[in-house]
Each structure stands twice: as structure tokens, then as C-alpha cells.
């Protein structure tokens with residue numbers, strides 16, 4: 001759907017990008033980010049509060065639920081900037097969870113859950129994966145059973161993004177012969193969270209264990225199984241990650257070019273060596289291609305038919321692009337690029353782990369093949 | 375004219391053209407002549423020279439409307455060097471008389487054009503060329519050899535760069551001409567390529583005379599004109615928005631469908647490639663949108679390089695999907711000159727032949743190495759390489 005909203009950004013979107021970038025550049029220091037990435041619960045709460053004050057966290061949430069009611073394209077602009085800075089804030093998780101709530105919940109549940117998510121007071125995340133290779137829903141063991149007019153949840157969710165810092169989990173469980181979503185507070189009885197060291201220290205992961213956790217009736221979103229809501233939320237997540245991938249890759253390219261201009265060896269700037277220059281040229285192609293598909297995916301999210309193609313396309317192209325560019329960025333920086341002191345590894349780790357989140361590259365390529373009738 | 379006014383002018387011209395010359399019943403050449411006279415050949419050119427003097431961004435609209443009206447657009451590649459490059463050169467550097475003389479028959483395909491840049495000793499480094507032109511009154515006398523001249527065997531006119539002053543540094547002593555390919559002293563020999571066909575030729579000049587009124591721009595300005603040519607060429611290759619599944623990737627998808635192997639690894643690789651090609655396609659669309667909006671960015675420069683790499687990869691993958699069939703070549707090999715009937719070419723070109731042809735993609739129109747230099751230096755601002763030949767008089771530059 002080439003004619004749907006244009007690739008060219010509006011004045012307002014450019015302003016938004018600039019504001020977020022300035023905020024991150026002044027408040028989120030790379031040294032602090034590195035420091036936080038040594039912990040299991042990296043979370044820059046000051047930046048989160050700042051983003052909340054700007055109204056960015058609930059940008060896409062309809063105004064009736066306390067958000068700003070913007071489209072996904074605006075949200076995309078924010079994710080690109082976050083990817084550029086790799087500041088540890090759980091915005092992707094929060095966005096995915098709120099998308100799931102919007103897709104699955106009743107009016108009443110939305111009104112009770114979304115305002116605090118949109119304001120940033122509550123950090124929410126989607127908990128659907130149970131093993132390293134499965135798709136959500138595949139041989140899932142977490143089960144919800146009715147008891148005393150409410151529910152009891154038992155099972156374990158792994159690789160939950162931002163679990164160590166989350167207040168609210170949207171948990172997938174077997175129920176009524178299908179897969180339903182449940183809103184589970186971290187303070188709920190029977191809920192425990194175990195942080196898991198993540199390859200990308202700037203995006204924490206954790207295991208959420210539900211040991212006969214008792215829940216009220218209203219915890220069951222929509223009161224019926226909602227497999228499509230999970231798909232929708234993960235798709236939104238993949239598209240959000242694609243913007244992050246673009247932002248990170250663009251930053252890696254810029255760092256590499258700056259370094260290639262200023263680092264001298266053999267009496268020449270290393271960027272005058274073709275081995276380096278050509279690497280940069282290839283990185284540029286990858287970055288420009290990634291931008292095109294990421295932005296296309298963002299504008300296609302409201303168009304179910306095109307999204308079938310655009311979402312897995314974004315996963316496929318942006319993941320590979322970021323991996324290439326972040327890897328080459330280390331190479332171009334030589335020894336210094338391999339040090340903890342340098343930013344390159346933050347991006348490299350992001351690139352690898354992002355390509356694995358919310359479903360494998362292979363799985364998305366299979367979906368793209370299905371969409372193309374291949 | 376305001377943007378809106380321009381749009382109306384162009385739209386009206388299109389309507390009138392299609393009304394007066396219904397594509398279904400008009401012979402192609404007649405239609406093209408009428409299109410030229412209506413100012414819809416290159417809308418941004420001056421009136422009377424195939425244009426309406428409006429912004430080049432309306433070209434896309436013309437193309438779109440003509441395609442929708444089923445106007446004859448086929449087979450234009452046979453004159454791509456004229457329509458895609460020569461025309462731009464004449465617009466930027468030609469005189470009114472030269473434009474009057476050459477543009478219309480070029481557009482109607484009565485005159486085919488070719489590009490005489492590369493020489494045995496000057497390919498990527500085209501500024502090193504040694505074909506000599508010496509002044510003789512109102513004429514120039516040309517001696518030397520060009521090589522890889524696509525379409526020379528069908529061409530009436532050639533875009534020729536020559537050396538006129540060997541004592542100047544190489545970029546300075548060149549002069550640009552339009553040469554009559556049927557003139558005395560022009561010898562054209564087919565040069566067969568790895569597919570067996572000869573799209574290109576060797577061209578020899580022996581005391582060939584060119585009237586001075588066929589000189590383009592000033593004496594010594596040849597490099598400037600050559601740069602205009604190459605810029606137009608690189609836009610013509612890989613710069614045009616195409617529909618989804620166009621070209622090699624469409625063939626790859628069809629090949630997969632008919633192979634029936636169902637192998638998952640193959641399918642994933644195919645889909646990965648489809649994604650890369652789609653990313654390139656969307657980038658071209660984004661580039662043309664940004665161009666129209668007046669905010670061109672780096673996305674407008676990556677097409678040629680990306681296209682060359684991907685076309686090679688996709689066509690090779692398609693041949694692999696054929697299994698042992700891929701070890702055959704249905705048309706066989708025969709040494710023959712290309713006719714350039716693109717409808718015919720598209721009908722008969724096998725994936726195997728496409729695979730072989732694609733190897734030229736990273737050589738023709740500037741090699742991929744040169745494209746990476748350009749992206750690195752002009753788009754990303756990386757420093758150039760130390761140049762040993764830049765300020766030396768051309769005749770002292772080492773060659774080989």
C-alpha cells in the first residue's frame with residue numbers, strides 16, 4: 001500500500017523526535033547506561049519520569065484511557081530515538097502490554113488498567129513465552145482455573161522483557177479451551193519474579209512464576225480467549241523494535257563515520273582506506289533500507305492486510321541490518337570498539353538480542369512466506 | 375508557475391494527447407512524436423524541446439498516466455542511452471539548435487544513441503581516456519578506440535568524450551561530442567559477453583571527422599558534460615520505483631512455486647531475499663517522495679549499489695532452486711548481436727541467462743567498488759584516497 005501515509009515526516013513528528021533526542025542526550029549519560037547494564041534491573045527512572053511528563057508513554061493510548069491518542073507513526077518516532085540512545089526504559093514492554101490490553105480487554109478493564117500505564121506510574125509487560133523456541137500458545141503449560149468466582153493461575157513465563165522492573169504482567173494462560181490473557185500485579189499473592197542476566201544489559205529479562213496465584217474475575221481480559229490480541233501485541237512490539245533497530249543502526253553508522261574521519265594510521269584517516277570506506281557504504285545501504293521498511297511497517301499497522309507483509313518484513317530486514325551495522329561498527333573502531341568503555345557493545349548486544357525477541361527471525365520469515373503465498 | 379498550476383498544465387496536456395492519439399489505435403512512433411510535441415517527453419525541458427518547462431517532479435505523473443492509458447512504453451530500453459542520458463546532456467549542455475536537431479528523433483526511436491566513454495585503458499578511471507580529437511578548421515579529426523559500447527551496432531549517434539589537450543591534467547583536457555556512427559572512419563565490431571550475446575561493441579575511430587557544431591559545451595569542458603551523463607545513468611539504473619515482485623525476485627518467487635520442493639530452509643532464504651528486495655523498492659519510493667517534498671537524503675543514492683548486489687544474489691539463488699535444471703541453459707549459447715527487443719528478451723530470458731547477465735550489474739554504469747567510493751566520500755563525507763595522478767599532465771600519468 002504505497003499510497004498510505006507518506007514516508008516523509010511531518011513538522012510535528014520532526015519536532016517530537018528532536019524533543020525526545022534532546023531529553024535523552026541531556027539526561028541519559030552513556031556512562032550511566034553502561035553502569036546500569038551491569039545490573040539485572042536496568043531502569044533509568046528519571047528519564048522514564050521525564051518521558052511521562054512529556055506524555056510520550058501513553059502517546060498511542062486513546063485519550064479516554066488517559067493517553068494522548070496519537071497514531072503509531074508518532075510512537076515510532078519515539079522508539080527510533082530510544083534505540084539511538086539505548087537508554088534503559090521499559091517503553092517497548094509497556095507499549096506491547098497496552099496494545100494487548102486495548103485488543104483484549106473490556107471497556108471497564110481498559111478504563112481501570114490503562115490510565116496508570118499511560119501515565120507511566122505502572123510499568124506493564126507482556127508475559128507469553130515459556131520456552132526458548134516456542135511460539136506463544138504452543139504447548140503452553142500455564143493454566144487458569146476457576147475458583148471461588150475468581151481465578152487461579154499456575155505456570156511460569158520466561159524471557160519476559162523488563163520483568164524485573166514491571167508492576168503489571170499481562171499473562172497468557174490456557175483457559176476455556178483457548179488462550180486467554182490475564183492482568184496480574186507483581187504484588188499479587190503467588191507471583192514471583194526472578195531476574196535473568198540479559199545479553200543486552202539495557203533491556204532486563206526475567207522469569208515470572210505463578211504459584212497458584214489467586215486473581216479476581218476481572219483479571220481475565222475480555223472474559224474470553226483472545227489469541228489475536230497476543231499476535232497483535234507482538235506485532236506492535238516487532239514494529240517498535242524495528243524503529244529501535246533503525247535508531248541504533250543509524251547511530252552506529254554515525255559513530256563509525258566520525259571515527260573513520262578522525263582516526264589516523266599510516267599517515268591517513270582510516271576512512272580513506274577502501275576496506276573501511278566500503279564497509280561504511282554497505283552500512284549506509286543497510287540503514288537506509290531498514291528505515292524504509294521500519295517506517296512502512298509503522299504506517300501499515302492500521303492496515304491489517306498490508307501489515308501481514310510489512311511486520312515480518314520489518315523483523316527480517318531491520319534485524320539483519322542492525323546486526324551487520326553494529327558488528328561493523330566494532331570492527332571499524334578496532335581495539336577501542338571492543339572495550340567496555342566504548343558504546344559500540346551496547347548497540348551490538350541490542351542488535352543481537354532484539355533480533356531474537358518476540359519470535360525468531362525464522363518464524364517471521366515463515367509468516368512472510370505465508371503472506372506472500374510462497 | 376505555481377505547483378498547482380503546473381500540475382493542471384501537465385494534466386491537461388496528457389488528456390489532450392490521449393484524446394487526440396488514442397494509444398490503442400495509434401502506431402507507437404506516431405504516438406511518441408505526438409507525446410514529444412505535446413511537451414510530455416521530458417516535462418521539465420523547455421517548450422518546443424519535448425517539455426513544458428515545469429518541475430521534473432511531474433515526470434512521474436506523466437509516466438503514471440501514460441501507463442494507465444496503455445500508451446506504448448515498451449521497448450524504450452533500446453534507446454536508454456539516448457532517452458535516459460543523452461537527452462539530459464543535451465538539456466543541460468546543448469545549444470537550442472542541437473536540441474532541435476536530436477531530441478525528437480531520439481524520443482521517437484528513429485535514432486538510437488550510444489555512449490562512447492570506456493576505452494581499453496580507461497574504464498573506472500574514464501577521465502584517463504586517450505581517444506584524440508584534433509581541430510581542423512570547422513571540424514575535428516578523431517582517432518582512437520572505445521570499448522564496451524552498448525548498442526553501437528544499432529546506433530545513429532554516439533556520446534563521445536575525447537582528449538583534446540594532453541598537456542593538461544586529465545580532468546581538464548577533454549572535449550565532448552555527438553558523433554555520427556555512420557560517418558566515415560567509424561568501425562564497429564561486436565564484442566561477445568558471457569551470455570554469448572553482444573550487447574556491446576568495440577568502436578574504432580580512424581580520422582573520423584566531426585563538425586564543430588556537434589561539439590557539446592566548451593572545448594575542454596568534456597569532464598563536466600561526462601559527469602552529467604554519468605549522473606543521469608546512475609539514476610536510470612536502480613533509481614526508478616517499480617511494482618512489488620518486479621524483475622528477478624518475481625522470477626524467484628515463481629520458480630519456488632513451481633519447484634514444489636517445500637524445503638523450509640530454501641523458503642526462508644527466499645523470503646529473506648524478497649525482504650531485501652522489497653526494502654530496496656520501498657527505499658526507492660521513499661527517495662522519490664522525499665525528492666518531491668524537496669528533502670532529498672542519502673536514500674536517493676543507494677539504489678544502484680543495492681540493486682547490483684541483490685540482483686546477483688537473487689538470480690543465483692533462483693538458479694539454485696532449479697536443482698539440476700540449473701545446470702542447463704535452455705537457450706544454449708550462440709554468438710549473436712542483441713536486437714534489443716525487450717518484449718522478446720523478457721519472454722525468452724531464462725533464469726540461467728538472467729543469472730549470467732546479472733554479473734554485469736556491478737560493473738556497468740560504474741562498478742560497485744566505485745559506487746562504494748562515491749557513497750563513502752560524497753554521501754558520508756569520508757576522505758578521498760591519496761591521488762597520484764590528479765595534477766600531473768595527462769601524458770605523464772602511468773597507464774596499463
Ligand SMILES: Cc1cc2nc3c(=O)[nH]c(=O)nc-3n(C[C@H](O)[C@H](O)[C@H](O)COP(=O)(O)OP(=O)(O)OC[C@H]3O[C@@H](n4cnc5c(N)ncnc54)[C@H](O)[C@@H]3O)c2cc1C
Pocket residue numbers: 274488489490491492494496497498499521522523524525573574734737738739740741742743744747
Ligand atoms: C554490460 C556492460 C555494458 C557497458 N556499456 C557501456 C557503454 O555503453 N558505454 C561505455 O562507455 N562503457 C560501457 N561499459 C563499460 C563500463 O562502464 C566499464 O566496464 C566500467 O566502468 C569498469 O571499467 P573497466 O571495465 O575498465 O574496469 P576497471 O576500471 O579496470 O576495473 C577493474 C576492477 O578494479 C576495480 N577498481 C578500479 N578502480 C578502482 C578504485 N578506484 N577503487 C576500487 N576499485 C577499483 C573495479 O571496481 C573492478 O573491480 C559497459 C560495461 C558492461 C559490463
